Amino acid sequence: MDERTARLHQAIVEGCRPTTAPVAVRLARPGEKPPPKTKYPLEHIGHRLAVCQGMTAARTLGWAMAFGEADHACPLPRVFMGHIGPDIFLEGAIADAYQDDPACMRAMEASYPRWPAGAHAEIWLAPLTRCEFVPDLVVVYGAPAQILALVQAANFGNGPGIASTSTGRYGCSQWIAGVAQAGQCTFMIPGPGERIFAGTQDHEMSFAVPTSKFDGVVAGLDYIRRRGSYRYPVPNMGMLAEPKIPEKYSSIDPEAQTGGSS
Numbered sequence: 001m002d003e004r005t006a007r008l009h010q011a012i013v014e015g016c017r018p019t020t021a022p023v024a025v026r027l028a029r030p031g032e033k034p035p036p037k038t039k040y041p042l043e044h045i046g047h048r049l050a051v052c053q054g055m056t057a058a059r060t061l062g063w064a065m066a067f068g069e070a071d072h073a074c075p076l077p078r079v080f081m082g083h084i085g086p087d088i089f090l091e092g093a094i095a096d097a098y099q100d101d102p103a104c105m106r107a108m109e110a111s112y113p114r115w116p117a118g119a120h121a122e123i124w125l126a127p128l129t130r131c132e133f134v135p136d137l138v139v140v141y142g143a144p145a146q147i148l149a150l151v152q153a154a155n156f157g158n159g160p161g162i163a164s165t166s167t168g169r170y171g172c173s174q175w176i177a178g179v180a181q182a183g184q185c186t187f188m189i190p191g192p193g194e195r196i197f198a199g200t201q202d203h204e205m206s207f208a209v210p211t212s213k214f215d216g217v218v219a220g221l222d223y224i225r226r227r228g229s230y231r232y233p234v235p236n237m238g239m240l241a242e243p244k245i246p247e248k249y250s251s252i253d254p255e256a257q258t259g260g261s262s
Contacts, residue, residue: 001131008138008214009128015153015221016146016232020059021127024135025175027081027115028066028122035132038064038124041071048073052172052190052198054125059141064126074193080176081123082115098169112170113178123176136180137210143203147187149221149232150207154185156220162186169193171206179208185217 001009005024012022028034039057041049049057050073054065069083078084092105099105124133140150154162162185169191179186187207190200209217224230 001128002134004211004214005128005131005135005138007218008209011153011218011221012138012140012150015225016140016142016149018140018142018146020141021062021129022138022140023055023058024124024126024128024131024133025137025139026124026133027120027136027176027180028124030118030121032121034066034122034124035064035126038066038126040066040068041073050074050193050197051077051123051125051176052194052200054123055139055172055194056198056200058125058127062127062130064130064132065124067123067125068121074197076170077123077172077176080112080114080170080173082117082119085117086114098167108167111165111167112173113176113181114173115177115181135211137175137208138214139175139206139208141200141204141206144205145234146232147205147207149224149230150185150209150217151187152224152230153217153220154207154209154213156223157216164188175206175208179210183210183212185209185213 057063072078079086079089090109092109095105095108151162164187171188171191194200
C-alpha cells in the first residue's frame with residue numbers, strides 16, 4: 001500500500017484495534033485494471049454477489065474483490081455507480097416497506113448519493129494489508145466504542161462534530177458515492193440488506209474515511225491517544241474501587257469481623 005494509506009492503517013490498528021480488517025475502496029475509472037489475484041464474483045466464485053458481501057469477504061476473508069457491471073446481484077449499487085438509469089428507482093416503488101406516502105417514497109430514494117453515467121467502471125475492495133492500489137476511501141467496521149475513537153479523530157482540528165445521515169437502509173450508497181463526493185468522514189449504521197446477506201453483526205457499525213482526510217484522522221488518533229482522553233480498549237476503572245463484598249462472606253474471616261489486624 002502507499003505510504004499515506006500505511007500510516008492510516010497503523011493508526012487504526014493502534015487506536016481502534018478492529019476485529020476485522022479495514023477495507024480500501026477504489027471507484028475505478030474506465031480502462032483501469034485491478035491488481036493481480038483480485039476476485040470477480042462471476043469469474044472466480046461462479047455467481048454474482050451483492051457488493052456488501054464483497055465488503056465482508058474483504059474484511060473477514062482477506063480477499064481483494066472487484067465488481068464490474070455484470071458482477072452485481074443487487075441492482076442498487078449499479079444505480080449508485082451510474083451504471084443503470086435512476087428513473088425507475090426514483091419513482092419510489094421499492095420504498096413502500098418503509099413509507100406509506102408516495103411523496104415520501106420518492107424523497108427517500110432521491111436522497112441517496114449516486115454518480116452520473118460513465119464516471120466509474122468498477123468497485124475494488126481490498127483489506128489494507130493487501131491493498132495494491134491507491135484508495136478513494138477506507139471503511140472500518142467495529143463496535144460503537146471502537147468507532148468512537150474514529151469520530152473523535154476525524155473531529156480533531158474541526159470542532160463541530162462528524163455528520164451522519166441515515167434512513168436505515170442502503171448504507172453502501174455512502175461508501176460507493178457519498179463519502180467520495182462530499183470528501184468528509186462519516187459513520188454508518190449498516191442496514192437490513194447488509195445484515196441479512198453479508199452477515200454484518202448486530203454489534204457492528206462502520207466508519208468511512210475519504211483519502212483527503214487520511215492525514216487528519218492519523219493526527220487525530222495520535223493526539224487523542226497521547227493525551228489519554230480516550231483509549232480503546234476502554235480501561236475499566238471499577239477494578240480500583242473498593243468492592244462491596246457480601247456481609248455473609250465475613251464470617252470466614254475473623255479479622256474482617258473485628259475491623260482487620262493491627
